[in-house]
Amino acid sequence: MRSLxxxxxxPTTGIYIENWPSAARKKKPDLLVQDMVxxxxxxxxxxxxxxxxxxxxxxRTDDLGPLFQHTIIWSGLTGVGYPxxxxxxxxxxxxxxxxxxxxxxxxxxxxxxGSVGPEVEDRWAxxxxxxxxxxxxxxxxxxxxINAGRIDFRTSTCPVTSMLFPLDLTxxxxxxxxxxxxxSRPFDWAIVEATxxxxxxxxxPGASVGATPEILQPAAKIIIEVNxxxxxxxxLHDINQSFLPPHRQPxxxxxxxxxxxxxxxxxxxxxxxxxxxxxxxxxxxxxVPKNDESRAIARHLINFLEKEGGEGRLPKSLLPLQPxxxxxxxxxxxxxxxxxxxxxxxxxxxLQDTFLRFFDSGKLDFATATxxxxxxxxFDHFYKNWTNYKDRVLLRSHxxxxxxxxxxxxxxxxxxxxxxxxxxxxxxSTNALGSRWNGIVRMLxxxxxxxxxxxxxxxSIMHTPSTRPSKNDPTGISCIVPFASHVDQTEHDLDVxxxxxxxxxxxxxxxxxxxxxxxxxxxxxxxxxLLREYYNRALHECMKRGAGHEPHMLRNAFKFHTNxxxxxxxxxxxSSSPAPSKQLAQKARQLLDVVHSLTKRIEPLLDxxxxxxxxxxxxxxxxxxxxxxxxxEQVDLCLDQIMGRLKIVDENVALGxxxxxxxxxxxxxxxxx
Numbered sequence: 001m002r003s004l005x006x007x008x009x010x011p012t013t014g015i016y017i018e019n020w021p022s023a024a025r026k027k028k029p030d031l032l033v034q035d036m037v038x039x040x041x042x043x044x045x046x047x048x049x050x051x052x053x054x055x056x057x058x059x060r061t062d063d064l065g066p067l068f069q070h071t072i073i074w075s076g077l078t079g080v081g082y083p084x085x086x087x088x089x090x091x092x093x094x095x096x097x098x099x100x101x102x103x104x105x106x107x108x109x110x111x112x113x114g115s116v117g118p119e120v121e122d123r124w125a126x127x128x129x130x131x132x133x134x135x136x137x138x139x140x141x142x143x144x145x146i147n148a149g150r151i152d153f154r155t156s157t158c159p160v161t162s163m164l165f166p167l168d169l170t171x172x173x174x175x176x177x178x179x180x181x182x183x184s185r186p187f188d189w190a191i192v193e194a195t196x197x198x199x200x201x202x203x204x205p206g207a208s209v210g211a212t213p214e215i216l217q218p219a220a221k222i223i224i225e226v227n228x229x230x231x232x233x234x235x236l237h238d239i240n241q242s243f244l245p246p247h248r249q250p251x252x253x254x255x256x257x258x259x260x261x262x263x264x265x266x267x268x269x270x271x272x273x274x275x276x277x278x279x280x281x282x283x284x285x286x287x288v289p290k291n292d293e294s295r296a297i298a299r300h301l302i303n304f305l306e307k308e309g310g311e312g313r314l315p316k317s318l319l320p321l322q323p324x325x326x327x328x329x330x331x332x333x334x335x336x337x338x339x340x341x342x343x344x345x346x347x348x349x350x351l352q353d354t355f356l357r358f359f360d361s362g363k364l365d366f367a368t369a370t371x372x373x374x375x376x377x378x379f380d381h382f383y384k385n386w387t388n389y390k391d392r393v394l395l396r397s398h399x400x401x402x403x404x405x406x407x408x409x410x411x412x413x414x415x416x417x418x419x420x421x422x423x424x425x426x427x428x429s430t431n432a433l434g435s436r437w438n439g440i441v442r443m444l445x446x447x448x449x450x451x452x453x454x455x456x457x458x459x460s461i462m463h464t465p466s467t468r469p470s471k472n473d474p475t476g477i478s479c480i481v482p483f484a485s486h487v488d489q490t491e492h493d494l495d496v497x498x499x500x501x502x503x504x505x506x507x508x509x510x511x512x513x514x515x516x517x518x519x520x521x522x523x524x525x526x527x528x529x530l531l532r533e534y535y536n537r538a539l540h541e542c543m544k545r546g547a548g549h550e551p552h553m554l555r556n557a558f559k560f561h562t563n564x565x566x567x568x569x570x571x572x573x574x575s576s577s578p579a580p581s582k583q584l585a586q587k588a589r590q591l592l593d594v595v596h597s598l599t600k601r602i603e604p605l606l607d608x609x610x611x612x613x614x615x616x617x618x619x620x621x622x623x624x625x626x627x628x629x630x631x632x633e634q635v636d637l638c639l640d641q642i643m644g645r646l647k648i649v650d651e652n653v654a655l656g657x658x659x660x661x662x663x664x665x666x667x668x669x670x671x672x673x
Contacts, residue, residue, distance in 0.1 A: 071108075071188050071189070072110060073215050074087070074111070074112045074191050075112075075210065075212040075215060076112050076115070077115070077209075077211075077398075078371045079285075079373060080207045083223075083225045083278070084117065084225070084278050085277075086223060087124070091129070110130045110131075111215075112134075117282065118140075118283065125142045128145075130142065132153075133153050187218050189222075192212055192224055193206050194206065194224050194227070195233045195234075202265055203224060204233060204234045204263070205264075206282075208370065208371035209370050209371070209397050209398070210398050211398050211399075212265060213242070213399075217242070219271065220271065225277075228277055228278070231383055234264065235390060237263055240260055240397065240400060250405065251405060253400070254410070255345070256366050257368070284375055285375065287378065288352075290330055290334065291327060293465045293500040294500075297499065298332045298335040304498075305341070316342075317342060318341050319412065319413055320345040320410050321345070321346050321348070321412070321413050322349070322457065323346070324416040325373070328417055332415060333357075342363055344363055345365055346364065347367075348368075349369055350371045351369045351393070352374065368394040368396060371395070404456040411457075413457060413458060416450040416453065417462070418462050419479070420464075420481050421464065421479065421480055421481075421484065421518070421522075422481050423482060424518075425494045426487045426491050429451075454494065455489075459495050459496065460495045463497075464498075465499060467526065470568050471568055475524055476568060476569035476570060478524060479499065480497075480518060480519070480524070480527065482535075482557050482560060491511065497521075499523075501525075504517045504520075512548070512549075519532060527560075539551045559572070
């Protein structure tokens with residue numbers, strides 16, 4: 001076993017501190033870890049170490065639950081660097097004692113700076129142990145609890161999302177409603193993972209920092225899990241402490257490799273009540289595979305960056321990059337490893353497996369992040385080649401990694417993946433509609449740091465597949481929609497939208513110009529006509545009302561989403577409600593076919609001022625069909641009349657040879673009357 005500043009002795013009945021600061025020796029932690037031997041640290045008895053300083057050690061696991069009530073805060077980010085042994089033991093205690101249904105077990109206000117391993121968080125949520133969850137999560141079980149109303153959830157808000165959580169910790173915002181314990185200590189327990197404890201008693205984190213420095217400040221009691229499975233990573237981190245205004249100082253960073261802090265996190269030894277060994281690895285899973293769509297997106301982006309460099313808007317080595325996470329980000333980094341850019345710098349939140357290849361290619365000079373999320377194979381490679389990487393990687397706290405001040409100063413190129421983008425450039429990164437949820441917007445995960453980067457970057461890019469599959473349609477969900485069902489990043493924050501279909505550079509464009517470019521460049525062919533139809537109808541209607549800056553029709557703005565709820569795909573249904581009769585439904589379908597055909601013929605004329613009134617035909621028609629969807633029996637006659645008049649319009653368009661003649665104008669007049 002490891003012999004460091006904290007020495008584990010086995011076999012014994014506990015652990016002892018070798019070089020704990022002398023000032024704290026009078027109040028050494030209660031270190032009575034039962035059966036603390038190598039290979040036995042997974043036993044539930046490890047929980048017996050966690051006691052209040054003045055209490056005796058419990059001898060039964062069912063005595064342990066009450067020790068962990070109220071608020072608890074963990075280290076961890078992106079499923080890395082979270083406490084594993086103690087958190088599992090708590091869940092084991094609840095489950096083995098059959099306390100899942102006991103209301104007293106639902107007592108954890110659970111705060112983490114990011115996501116943690118599913119084997120812990122999913123299990124806690126499934127056992128109904130979580131009453132409140134802050135700040136960011138990707139757990140399916142937690143999402144179920146949030147959407148079912150069992151778990152209160154708050155993700156940080158714009159403009160400083162990931163940065164806001166650690167700031168709020170230092171501001172004391174989370175103890176405003178605290179009714180027990182010390183008001184100055186809003187969190188009853190902080191449990192953090194370390195790879196070592198320095199001779200000064202400072203904590204050396206693992207492969208993530210996140211909000212850990214701020215987590216330790218407001219906690220009444222601190223438990224440290226030292227992970228002896230992971231090498232001592234001292235030197236990988238740059239840790240700075242937070243100060244409250246008006247004493248806050250600027251971050252003196254102009255390059256990703258600049259250091260401004262220390263290599264470990266100071267901790268008050270008087271509040272450390274236990275130190276526990278763990279041998280469990282981070283549960284990161286395999287790397288997200290690339291696919292044809294992500295490779296196409298990467299090609300569009302790399303071509304765009306080459307063009308920006310060629311026109312003098314970017315240096316040859318680019319500016320520091322902020323790739324997001326996922327298969328698109330993996331494809332982008334993989335493409336850059338083979339691309340034309342040398343001496344690249346990265347300033348981001350999370351490093352994935354493809355960064356190892358990027359480093360090994362010789363094209364990536366330096367990367368700074370707040371977390372490393374490699375696959376198990378990626379971590380093995382990283383640790384085995386530690387000497388090759390240790391001087392080229394730096395991990396910082398969220399406050400620094402997501403600082404608007406630094407992002408702006410360095411001119412970051414930010415690239416992130418949303419759930420959907422609308423035609424004007426609003427992006428939704430957190431909430432999705434699902435048919436199982438009766439039309440209610442469904443929270444999927446927290447916002448993360450995308451808003452921090454997108455608002456403050458030199459170039460803000462959103463990349464997404466143009467469609468995603470639904471249960472009954474391989475292109476059932478369009479990621480380009482008329483109006484985002486939830487807005488996390490506004491139209492004012494985005495510069496570029498990319499799908500596998502193409503890249504829309506929307507810098508300097510008005511809303512109407514943005515809409516046309518996004519539809520033509522980014523929308524999937526299955527949805528392009530539907531988006532054009534929505535935009536043209538909205539433009540016509542809003543121009544009539546003198547509201548043409550950013551045209552929307554609220555009654556139709558979420559038609560894509562309601563179609564998905566009703567039919568399992570976003571494509572317009574030709575019969576979205578039960579028809580009064582089969583004959584009427586058939587007429588409506590024929591009429592829609594005529595409309596779509598005629599629309600394509602008239603669209604080229606719509607840019608001519610005299611032709612614009614012609615579009616009133618189609619707005620009137622769709623309004624009638626919406627009435628039909630409400631099962632209005634009188635629509636039958638109206639459909640016959642519209643069909644007759646449309647035939648006249650159709651004949652006049654053919655005779656007009658691309659221009660609106662007198663006959664066409666007369667047909668329009670007759671129709672609109």
